[in-house]
Amino acid sequence: MISEQIRVRFAPSPTGFLHVGGLRTALYNYLFARQNHGVFILRIEDTDRSRYVEGAVENLINTLQWVGLDYDEGPIKGGAYGPYVQSERLEIYRKYAKQLVDEGKAYYCFCTSDRLEQMRTELEQKGEFAKYDRFCLKLSPSEIEQKLKSNLPYVIRMKVPDNTTIKFYDLIRKDVEISSELIDDQVLLKSDGYPTYHLANVVDDHLMKVTHVIRGEEWLPSVPKHILLYQYFNWEVPVLAHLPLLLNPDKSKLSKRQGDVAVEDYRAKGYLREGLINFIALLGWNPGDEREIFTLEELIKEFSLERVGKSGAVFNIDKLNWINLQHIHRKTEKEMLPILKEILSRSKYKDLFFSDDYLEKVIHAMRERINYFAGILEKSPYFFEPPKEYDSVYIAKHWKAETPDWLGKLIEEFSKLNNPKKEDFENALNRTAEALGLGRGKIIHAVRLAVSGMGEGPGLYDILDILGKEEVIKRIQQAIKNIKL
RNA sequence: GGCGCUAUCGUCUAAGGGUUUAGGACACCGCCCUCUCAAGGCGGUAAUACGGGUUCGAAUCCCGUUAGCGCUACCA
Numbered sequence: 001m002i003s004e005q006i007r008v009r010f011a012p013s014p015t016g017f018l019h020v021g022g023l024r025t026a027l028y029n030y031l032f033a034r035q036n037h038g039v040f041i042l043r044i045e046d047t048d049r050s051r052y053v054e055g056a057v058e059n060l061i062n063t064l065q066w067v068g069l070d071y072d073e074g075p076i077k078g079g080a081y082g083p084y085v086q087s088e089r090l091e092i093y094r095k096y097a098k099q100l101v102d103e104g105k106a107y108y109c110f111c112t113s114d115r116l117e118q119m120r121t122e123l124e125q126k127g128e129f130a131k132y133d134r135f136c137l138k139l140s141p142s143e144i145e146q147k148l149k150s151n152l153p154y155v156i157r158m159k160v161p162d163n164t165t166i167k168f169y170d171l172i173r174k175d176v177e178i179s180s181e182l183i184d185d186q187v188l189l190k191s192d193g194y195p196t197y198h199l200a201n202v203v204d205d206h207l208m209k210v211t212h213v214i215r216g217e218e219w220l221p222s223v224p225k226h227i228l229l230y231q232y233f234n235w236e237v238p239v240l241a242h243l244p245l246l247l248n249p250d251k252s253k254l255s256k257r258q259g260d261v262a263v264e265d266y267r268a269k270g271y272l273r274e275g276l277i278n279f280i281a282l283l284g285w286n287p288g289d290e291r292e293i294f295t296l297e298e299l300i301k302e303f304s305l306e307r308v309g310k311s312g313a314v315f316n317i318d319k320l321n322w323i324n325l326q327h328i329h330r331k332t333e334k335e336m337l338p339i340l341k342e343i344l345s346r347s348k349y350k351d352l353f354f355s356d357d358y359l360e361k362v363i364h365a366m367r368e369r370i371n372y373f374a375g376i377l378e379k380s381p382y383f384f385e386p387p388k389e390y391d392s393v394y395i396a397k398h399w400k401a402e403t404p405d406w407l408g409k410l411i412e413e414f415s416k417l418n419n420p421k422k423e424d425f426e427n428a429l430n431r432t433a434e435a436l437g438l439g440r441g442k443i444i445h446a447v448r449l450a451v452s453g454m455g456e457g458p459g460l461y462d463i464l465d466i467l468g469k470e471e472v473i474k475r476i477q478q479a480i481k482n483i484k485l
Numbered sequence: 486g487g488c489g490c491u492a493u494c495g496u497c498u499a500a501g502g503g504u505u506u507a508g509g510a511c512a513c514c515g516c517c518c519u520c521u522c523a524a525g526g527c528g529g530u531a532a533u534a535c536g537g538g539u540u541c542g543a544a545u546c547c548c549g550u551u552a553g554c555g556c557u558a559c560c561a
Binding site for chain 2: 011012013015045046047048050051109113116120124127128129130131153155157173176178179182184186187188189190191192194196197201216217218219220221222242244245247249251252253279282283284286288289290292309310311312313314315316318319320321322323325329366367368369370379394398440441443444445447448454455456457458459460461
């Protein structure tokens with residue numbers, strides 16, 4: 001087709017939160033659409049009523065918005081080919097399922113789940129492929145009519161031809177072929193009137209004029225069913241691209257238990273959307289040269305399905321942390337301020353007040369020492385509350401019997417300061433050390449311990465500057481009182 | 486079990502038969518910087534799963550084995 005507009009879709013089922021694997025699928029679809037000036041569709045696949053989760057759709061849209069993947073057509077926003085929620089398209093699926101029945105390409109099945117289960121166990125015991133035995137295909141037209149009339153629950157199954165090999169081309173997998181003998185007479189319309197994925201996705205992709213189907217590898221084995229359906233309807237098959245899976249560190253399919261899998265989790269920890277997107281993009285794709293840090297705009301320019309790999313990729317949190325830090329490097333304190341505030345508002349410090357100016361200084365001091373913003377609370381709680389305890393290893397190393405006396409002298413010097421800045425603290429400390437005939441280090445470490453309770457963190461004078469004279473003196477006095485050798 | 490997909494450093498990956506003593510990044514280790522911890526700079530360890538072919542030549546092509554994963558639902 002000449003200059004056909006590219007249309008792709010991200011079609012999640014609303015069963016909870018957006019999974020990082022889902023984000024990757026959404027991202028690749030988005031990049032491909034934007035790069036080709038195409039359309040990015042969001043379609044909600046909620047055809048399993050038993051798995052419906054309240055608020056999941058809103059959450060999904062919200063999360064997509066947060067990472068910056070805006071869709072062109074979809075729920076709320078609408079579009080020319082809606083509705084974009086499958087539960088609102090039931091009549092459409094019913095119509096097409098009926099059409100296949102009328103044309104002899106599908107048939108009613110009245111088998112109970114008990115019978116199906118029994119049939120399967122028997123076949124499995126014999127070591128055979130547990131395929132539907134086509135019991136209901138043998139029903140006569142009058143039998144079918146009678147059963148329908150008596151309101152027996154039924155499903156519609158597709159009739160899969162025998163002895164055919166289904167071949168197809170996948171942009172990523174290349175040529176794949178599967179024998180039809182291994183394909184079950186798949187249920188298309190369930191007894192509750194909802195379609196299964198297979199019917200719904202084929203009908204919708206065609207009706208929504210989707211040109212490229214980019215989705216996870218778990219769908220690869222069911223492609224033949226879809227190809228058959230396209231043939232039955234006499235529709236053109238979209239271009240297929242099946243993405244490799246995302247894996248846990250132990251190479252099993254990425255799941256809860258082995259870390260966070262919801263995009264929400266990363267947002268809550270204070271990862272930058274730029275960092276997450278950049279990292280996710282590199283799981284299965286690379287630009288072909290040695291660049292690694294990309295913005296969304298750069299990804300749109302560089303991305304190509306041809307450079308997507310075939311093998312599964314482990315979600316490696318260390319690499320995410322590093323990439324996120326690279327994006328932190330590129331931001332100003334002011335830009336990052338809202339993220340820290342958001343995290344504080346959900347922390348145990350939520351009722352305390354900190355000025356923007358104060359928080360920006362904290363960000364400045366900590367930005368090289370964190371990988372995500374919750375790290376500021378984890379690594380430097382002393383910016384939000386006085387130390388409750390003091391690191392014992394650091395005490396052993398840097399707190400001498402004479403330390404309280406030295407710090408007493410230091411407090412005297414600090415007290416004389418008027419609205420001190422970083423350099424003033426530094427000069428005062430130097431004077432004290434000199435007067436006591438000590439190396440500065442002896443005092444510096446003790447003061448760090450006194451004000452922060454820890455043995456690591458930003459430069460001491462930065463900490464003092466941020467905390468301010470009054471607080472510093474108070475904390476040193478507290479430490480002298482509390483630290484016992 | 487059957488079918489399918491996949492297989493380069495621990496991890497993400499480059500190398501599309503000869504330019505490869507297999508390159509980069511994260512992680513790890515060492516050194517430098519330094520008031521601590523980071524960041525940064527410099528350096529190092531580390532891989533073509535195995536076995537057969539094809540070819541003058543294979544990480545690259547073919548076959549087999551093995552392993553991992555996926556699918557095998559009135560779930561998506």
